[in-house]
Amino acid sequence: EPEVTQTPSHQVTQMGQEVILRCVPISNHLYFYWYRQILGQKVEFLVSFYNNEISEKSEIFDDQFSVERPDGSNFTLKIRSTKLEDSAMYFCASSEGQGAKPQHFGDGTRLSIL
């Protein structure tokens, strides 16, 4: 069964450094998302992406964050200057279409900021 894959599974970065989290969505999907989950807290929406542009973003998704679909298969989340509070699990998801089509999630990247 097709799945969303994320790399790396664990990323350790010094505070202030840039980090890029990578995702390969399911191949025929058109909508892409990033969520995050701080340890012990709820899963939170960050951003949705469709037709090469951001559809919606949350308050968390400030100027330090950006997303890109550099080619036909990858979807990336960049954090420009990481802070300690960016430490979290980051989940990528993709869906075929609108609300009637489910989002499928990857297993996440654990980001640890030192």
Place this chain on the structure above:
Amino acid sequence: DAKTTQPPSMDCAEGRAANLPCNHSTISGNEYVYWYRQIHSQGPQYIIHGLKNNETNEMASLIITEDRKSSTLILPHATLRDTAVYYCITLWGGSNYKLTFGKGTLLTVNP
């Protein structure tokens, strides 16, 4: 999207049916009911969704009341691997499809 209410935790014996309730009394006519689960710290796993009719797939059944104000997720024969946090989420079909996760129900399947 409508707010949902779920019990914080439930227990179930292995091999028995697990029935997980969810209240969504403010749901609107074009909002779907979605169920996801999260096993340990893995990514949320899609289980099932529905609009008005009851739905069944290889993982579970979804029973939605006629007034659509509540629903029940049924795992027909729970196994130890079904121990997870289960999330009931409503999602408008025409929205930008962001999922709003609550705290969910921690289902513990006991041997």
